Amino acid sequence: xxxxxxxxxxxxxxxxxxxxxxxxRSATASATMLSHRYxxxxxxxxxxxxxxxxxxxxLLVPDLRPLSTATSTSESVALVEQASAVCACPDPxxxxxxxxxxxxxxxxxxxxxxMTNPLPTxxxxxxxxxxxxxxxxxxxxxxxxxxxxxxxxxAHPTLDAAVQSQLSQMSxxxxxxxxxxxxxxxxxxxxxxxxxxxxxxxxxxxxxxxVEVAMKMAVQYHYTLGDSRRTKFVSLRNGxxxxxxxxxxxxxxxxxxxxxFSGMLAQQIFVDAPAGPTLGDAEHCAxxxxxxxxxxxxxxxxxxxxxxxxxxxxxxxxxxxxxHLLREICDRRGILxxxxxxxxxxxxxxxxxxxxxxxxxxxxxxxxxxxHELETSANLNTEDSQSQDGVVPDILCxxxxxxxGYMTLGATVTTDRVAEGISGTGGxxxxxxxxxxxxxxxxxxxxxxxxxxxxxxxxxxxxxxxxLIESMAPAAELDSVNEVRVLGAIGVCELNEPVADxxxxxxxxxxxxxxxxxxxxxxxxxxxxxxxxxTSEHVRKIGEAICRVAAKEGQNKVRI
Ligand SMILES: Cc1ncc(COP(=O)(O)O)c(C=O)c1O
Numbered sequence: 382x383x384x385x386x387x388x389x390x391x392x393x394x395x396x397x398x399x400x401x402x403x404x405x406r407s408a409t410a411s412a413t414m415l416s417h418r419y420x421x422x423x424x425x426x427x428x429x430x431x432x433x434x435x436x437x438x439x440l441l442v443p444d445l446r447p448l449s450t451a452t453s454t455s456e457s458v459a460l461v462e463q464a465s466a467v468c469a470c471p472d473p474x475x476x477x478x479x480x481x482x483x484x485x486x487x488x489x490x491x492x493x494x495x496m497t498n499p500l501p502t503x504x505x506x507x508x509x510x511x512x513x514x515x516x517x518x519x520x521x522x523x524x525x526x527x528x529x530x531x532x533x534x535x536a537h538p539t540l541d542a543a544v545q546s547q548l549s550q551m552s553x554x555x556x557x558x559x560x561x562x563x564x565x566x567x568x569x570x571x572x573x574x575x576x577x578x579x580x581x582x583x584x585x586x587x588x589x590x591x592v593e594v595a596m597k598m599a600v601q602y603h604y605t606l607g608d609s610r611r612t613k614f615v616s617l618r619n620g621x622x623x624x625x626x627x628x629x630x631x632x633x634x635x636x637x638x639x640x641x642f643s644g645m646l647a648q649q650i651f652v653d654a655p656a657g658p659t660l661g662d663a664e665h666c667a668x669x670x671x672x673x674x675x676x677x678x679x680x681x682x683x684x685x686x687x688x689x690x691x692x693x694x695x696x697x698x699x700x701x702x703x704x705h706l707l708r709e710i711c712d713r714r715g716i717l718x719x720x721x722x723x724x725x726x727x728x729x730x731x732x733x734x735x736x737x738x739x740x741x742x743x744x745x746x747x748x749x750x751x752x753h754e755l756e757t758s759a760n761l762n763t764e765d766s767q768s769q770d771g772v773v774p775d776i777l778c779x780x781x782x783x784x785x786g787y788m789t790l791g792a793t794v795t796t797d798r799v800a801e802g803i804s805g806t807g808g809x810x811x812x813x814x815x816x817x818x819x820x821x822x823x824x825x826x827x828x829x830x831x832x833x834x835x836x837x838x839x840x841x842x843x844x845x846x847x848x849l850i851e852s853m854a855p856a857a858e859l860d861s862v863n864e865v866r867v868l869g870a871i872g873v874c875e876l877n878e879p880v881a882d883x884x885x886x887x888x889x890x891x892x893x894x895x896x897x898x899x900x901x902x903x904x905x906x907x908x909x910x911x912x913x914x915x916t917s918e919h920v921r922k923i924g925e926a927i928c929r930v931a932a933k934e935g936q937n938k939v940r941i
Contacts, residue, residue: 482516500884503891508535510914513896521896524906524923529692529724531786533832534912540785543828547821556584556818563823570830571779571794574733576770579777581800583793583810584818588723588780589623591791592685594812595776596627598795599683599717601810602802611682611716612647615673617654617666620686621693622721631685633694650677654691655699658745659754663699667706674714683717683775684710688735689743689868692724696873696905698745698866701738704772717799723780723791727830728838729907730869731846737771746850748857748865775799785829790822838911845870845910848917852924859928861935863902870910874927876902876934886930895926904930
């Protein structure tokens, strides 16, 4: 039941009234089309009526005829108006039977939330530019860019136009045995944007699915080449790769709650992530991975990791030297290397893809490290710094910002070598989701990539970075705060303790006009950075709100 009955009923009544005039005015063709529309809407409304939404309706429903039985426009109008009158609630906005928020509270399951006692949700009426507009009239500056995806902001005219234009052609057709321009254009754009060796693109539904596809590719590659022992993955602790079972198996075992699903999850090999952003941390981690491979390398299909930034597993940054070292280690052992750039891809960290980072571009800012320490630690081998493409993985996972946050789409990009390995002897790659290559999503992604590549995205990311540093740095002085860190358009304030009361914090932020979603010890923002309406004032307000929450957290702890 997606819409409250009242809304559907009154929409139907309006449509019927309009169509009634149109019919009277003329045109048999438009009357036929409209009458088709009534039938669709009428039966939706009738369905809602049958479902019932309150005691008063239950009493009245038996008297109502289904709208689809109306034989004339005037009869339909009468039935629809009768249906609208059925809900006796004085104020549909607060009616616990038919308001959409009440339906949401009673029946919709939200992410990482109780199924019976969920945290409050804030109803959003629309979104534009940098803002989420709530049903109650408040507008919030969005510091989350819809889980890091809406890099151009909301209701961007170019993206809106791309969706509408594609909609007028087709919204979806299967990709098995068929193809179309939007998918083909997107595949071409991805091949151009990613390192030269990445030539084959599998379009799929979401980030998690793109990780599943990557894992499957890696295992199938070794299997087809005659090595069926290689079914394990090496992954970093604090990593996050999605919520489907394959992806979960390579997420941090504690954050990913492996114990709850232990019977179902594949057992993988975990190594501690680099402790910090220094060269030494990266080299230590590479040694640990090398040691793990020394023990069990022959079972391993691939090493999988998020380059430079570990996102949902802790918002941690690490030195690009690790990527270079892993490339060498994997090559030596015939193991594939998978980069999960679902969060970092499309400019978020200050390069198009995080795999491109080198000594000149890797500029994290830490409240507790001096510029000098960071500069020294950023030095890479000259060879590493000179590599044009950055480190080239065997498989690259993309998602989130690929459509500018407009709709769900993932992509798994791989090399000729992997493709040859899987299909060189005639084998087929065993995956094929229903909505693979969805034309609406692909057309939007092409428009989003064109927007990115034709805009000064690097200047925009650097400007956002500068304001995040300036506005969040004061939080580092608070006793409640362990560290503030910034990389590209990512700002993180790590507290000493997990936030005391998430819903209270969120309510305070919303009254401040800011949308953020802290988790654990982390108050963080990944705002839009390529939105035409974005100003430094918006970013500053987000940074200042984070400082205020951190300060309040400190006071709460003192009071306790
Ligand atoms: C690095 C990374 N990989 C995979 C995923 C899963 O993507 P999705 O939520 O689109 O399935 C996420 C989502 O946050 C992510 O950050």
